[in-house]
Amino acid sequence: MAEVLVVAEHDNAKLDKATLHAVGAGAQMGGVTVLVAGHGAGGVAEAAAAVDGVAKVVHVDDAMYENPVAEDLAALVVAMAEGYDVIAGGSSTFGKNLMPRVAALLDVAQISDVVEILGDDTFKRFIYAGNALATVKTVDAKKVITVRTTAFPPAAESGGAATVETIQAVAPTELARFLGREVSASERPELTSARVVVSGGRGLGSGENFAVVEGLADQLGAAVGASRAAVDAGYVPNDYQVGQTGKIVAPELYIAVGISGAIQHLAGMKDSKIIVAINKDEEAPIFQVADYGLVGDLFQLVPQLTDALKQSKAA
Amino acid sequence: MKILVPVKRVVDYNVTVRVKADGSGVETANVKMSMNPFDEIANEEAIRLKEAGNATEVVAVSIGEAKAQETLRTAMAMGADRAIHVATDARTDTELQPLAVAKLLRAVVEREQPDLVLMGKQAIDDDSNQTGQMLAALLGWPQATFASKVAVDDGGLEVTREIDAGLERVAVKLPAIVTTDLRLNEPRYASLPNIMKAKKKPIDQLGPEELGVETSPRLTYVRVEEPPKRQGGVRVADIDELLTKLKTEAGVI
Ligand SMILES: Cc1cc2nc3c(=O)[nH]c(=O)nc-3n(C[C@H](O)[C@H](O)[C@H](O)COP(=O)(O)OP(=O)(O)OC[C@H]3O[C@@H](n4cnc5c(N)ncnc54)[C@H](O)[C@@H]3O)c2cc1C
Numbered sequence: 001m002a003e004v005l006v007v008a009e010h011d012n013a014k015l016d017k018a019t020l021h022a023v024g025a026g027a028q029m030g031g032v033t034v035l036v037a038g039h040g041a042g043g044v045a046e047a048a049a050a051v052d053g054v055a056k057v058v059h060v061d062d063a064m065y066e067n068p069v070a071e072d073l074a075a076l077v078v079a080m081a082e083g084y085d086v087i088a089g090g091s092s093t094f095g096k097n098l099m100p101r102v103a104a105l106l107d108v109a110q111i112s113d114v115v116e117i118l119g120d121d122t123f124k125r126f127i128y129a130g131n132a133l134a135t136v137k138t139v140d141a142k143k144v145i146t147v148r149t150t151a152f153p154p155a156a157e158s159g160g161a162a163t164v165e166t167i168q169a170v171a172p173t174e175l176a177r178f179l180g181r182e183v184s185a186s187e188r189p190e191l192t193s194a195r196v197v198v199s200g201g202r203g204l205g206s207g208e209n210f211a212v213v214e215g216l217a218d219q220l221g222a223a224v225g226a227s228r229a230a231v232d233a234g235y236v237p238n239d240y241q242v243g244q245t246g247k248i249v250a251p252e253l254y255i256a257v258g259i260s261g262a263i264q265h266l267a268g269m270k271d272s273k274i275i276v277a278i279n280k281d282e283e284a285p286i287f288q289v290a291d292y293g294l295v296g297d298l299f300q301l302v303p304q305l306t307d308a309l310k311q312s313k314a315a
Numbered sequence: 316m317k318i319l320v321p322v323k324r325v326v327d328y329n330v331t332v333r334v335k336a337d338g339s340g341v342e343t344a345n346v347k348m349s350m351n352p353f354d355e356i357a358n359e360e361a362i363r364l365k366e367a368g369n370a371t372e373v374v375a376v377s378i379g380e381a382k383a384q385e386t387l388r389t390a391m392a393m394g395a396d397r398a399i400h401v402a403t404d405a406r407t408d409t410e411l412q413p414l415a416v417a418k419l420l421r422a423v424v425e426r427e428q429p430d431l432v433l434m435g436k437q438a439i440d441d442d443s444n445q446t447g448q449m450l451a452a453l454l455g456w457p458q459a460t461f462a463s464k465v466a467v468d469d470g471g472l473e474v475t476r477e478i479d480a481g482l483e484r485v486a487v488k489l490p491a492i493v494t495t496d497l498r499l500n501e502p503r504y505a506s507l508p509n510i511m512k513a514k515k516k517p518i519d520q521l522g523p524e525e526l527g528v529e530t531s532p533r534l535t536y537v538r539v540e541e542p543p544k545r546q547g548g549v550r551v552a553d554i555d556e557l558l559t560k561l562k563t564e565a566g567v568i
Contacts (some may be wrong), residue, residue, distance in 0.1 A: 069457075069485060070448070070458060070460075071451075071457055071458065074452065092479050093460075093461060093476075093477070093478040093479045094478070094479070096444050096448075096460070096461075097448065097458070097460045097461070098448075099448075100413065100443075100444070100445035100446075100447075100448035100449045100452070101448045101449065101451060101452040101458065102452075103414070103445070103449065103452075104414060104417060104448070104449035104450075104452035104453050105452045107414075108414070108533065109412060109413070109414050109533035109534050110413070110414075110443075110445050110449075111534070112442070112443045112444055112445060113442070122537065126442065126542065127341070127408070127409075127440065127441050127442055127539070128326070128332045128341055128408075128439070128440060128442070129328075129439060129442065130542060131331070131332045131334070131341075131541075131542070132332065132334045132340075132341050132539050132540070132541065132542070133539070133540050133541070133542040134409075134536055134538070134539045135536070135537040135538040135539075135540075136534040136535065136536055136537065137534065137535045137537050138533055138534050138535075139533055139534075139535070140533055173457075174488075175455075175456065175457035175487065175488060176457040176458070176459070176485050176486065176487045176488070177485065177486040177487075178483070178484075178485055179473065179484040179485055179486055180483070180484045181478075181480070181481065181482065181483045181484070182481045182482045182483075183480045183481045184480070184481040192479075196567075196568075220568065228497060231497075231498070232497065232498065237481060237482075238463065238477045238481070238482070238496075238498060239477070239478070239479055239480060239481050244439070244442065245353075245436075245437060245439075245496075245497065247479065252567045253561070253565075253567040253568065263328075263331065264328065270545055273565075273567065274561070274565045274567050275545075275548075276557065276561070287547065287550075288547045289545045289547060290547065290548055291548035291549070291565065292548055292549060292550075292551050292557055292560055292561070292565075293547075293548065293549070293550045293551065294550070294551050294553075294554075294557055295550065301554060304554045305554050305557065305558070308554055308555070308558055309558070309568075312558070
């Protein structure tokens with residue numbers, strides 16, 4: 001059986017959901033070890049040990065890994081790579097930043113954003129903004145992959161009883177230094193794992209008008225997303241962007257408001273279970289993928305929908 | 316500071332690509348091709364660094380078939396000073412893969428000795444998002460990926476990166492690799508006089524053999540297929556009908 005190393009993503013306090021999905025995918029390939037590199041992240045190591053399907057946790061504690069740069073983390077992963085056939089992570093900005101560096105240091109290909117594992121060397125992934133689905137087979141003995149989180153169910157957070165082994169940090173590369181982070185604070189569910197997502201596009205016209213989208217999202221307990229145009233125009237922060245080059249989401253319900261449905265946007269949301277589109281242009285391509293399309297002015301329709309939901313809750 | 320900007324010729328982002336019936340790949344014959352949008356952003360940033368007096372020379376490099384030279388002309392019309400074409404017949408969307416591209420670029424870096432390689436975070440054909448990170452690894456250089464802001468300070472760069480949680484700032488020493496995200500800048504259009512001028516700028520030609528790089532693919536594309544098509548649904552007349560459908564038919568609220 002293959003030995004799989006999953007590199008955990010966390011903030012020293014909590015294990016990120018992307019890691020649970022990566023463990024879920026990794027378990028399809030073999031026995032899973034989770035690497036938790038952090039600083040004061042003992043709780044994360046314990047949480048990882050409790051995840052169903054995890055056989056072992058390797059914990060490294062060092063100030064260098066509190067907010068690790070890819071240069072230092074890749075050096076650590078490469079130092080421990082020998083015992084593993086597969087090195088995996090979520091296809092988040094964390095995984096996308098780290099895994100290609102690891103792969104190149106090991107002189108192997110990296111396989112990005114895997115959506116299906118067909119065997120120990122064969123994978124499916126999308127190319128061309130989701131317009132083509134490729135089956136790729138690697139000749140490399142070691143596989144370095146990132147997995148699309150929406151394509152693999154998360155491993156359960158309990159049920160595992162892995163051993164935790166502590167190892168030493170490797171020498172710092174001193175190539176890059178973390179300076180700071182601006183995290184968009186939100187009480188809403190996280191975009192990539194929310195059950196319902198309401199996204200707004202250029203049709204909103206301004207950042208203030210996004211309140212219309214937020215009002216609906218609050219009624220539905222939904223996450224808020226956006227098109228690239230809405231982000232570029234500064235209506236909402238960059239981490240709202242759904243699409244080919246933003247986040248991939250697949251909620252049970254996706255409501256696209258004032259979004260035309262460019263292929264780059266569709267690439268990020270067309271695996272949603274139910275898609276609703278609200279757009280004043282009846283020719284908008286978003287209607288071609290929408291289960292329910294409503295043609296009209298979003299500034300009338302969205303508040304109406306929000307009110308109707310409020311009333312049906314009160315009733 | 317000398318800046319190297321790798322640029323890739325890809326199917327234009329506005330083209331709806333077609334998967335070949337035999338499952339061998341995507342149709343690229345007689346299809347509009349353009350510079351990968353993220354590379355345009357990288358080239359723009361390099362030119363701005365030069366205009367601001369932070370860079371002395373911008374060199375564009377493209378790896379691909381003969382027509383990659385058109386992409387290099389575009390890069391030079393935007394303002395790059397000269398160009399290098401690494402010629403290959405391999406399909407750059409599937410056969411020439413990120414690790415091989417990174418190795419070719421490493422060889423170009425060794426010849427050109429730039430202080431900074433500014434490149435796109437992702438090519439919109441294979442959507443890998445790997446080459447910059449791989450090149451950084453092979454050179455033992457720092458990598459500042461998904462950049463939305465690049466500031467030069469003494470001996471290094473301070474880069475703001477777009478991450479899933481928001482923004483992150485990192486300091487990297489030079490030489491370094493920076494990969495660009497969408498919000499870094501808005502690339503300029505080349506003016507007609509600059510397009511004319513670019514025709515006279517030099518393009519050096521190199522082959523993978525000259526660079527001594529082994530480029531055979533690690534991944535075999537076993538099959539490329541059209542993904543399952545989503546069926547369009549129905550139009551609803553108003554909010555009441557929408558709510559009813561969502562509750563009773565879809566069962567999602
Ligand atoms: C390299 C590259 C990467 C990209 N990556 C992404 C990505 O990851 N995600 C992404 O989303 N895009 C991406 N794009 C951009 C994409 O091509 C589109 O430009 C973008 O998705 C359009 O956003 P939009 O639908 O909000 O705007 P538009 O296309 O301008 O559509 C606005 C819509 O709002 C409707 N509207 C306006 N007013 C109202 C109203 N009052 N009521 C109802 N409807 C109204 C209009 O009818 C229209 O359909 C990328 C592009 C490139 C080149």
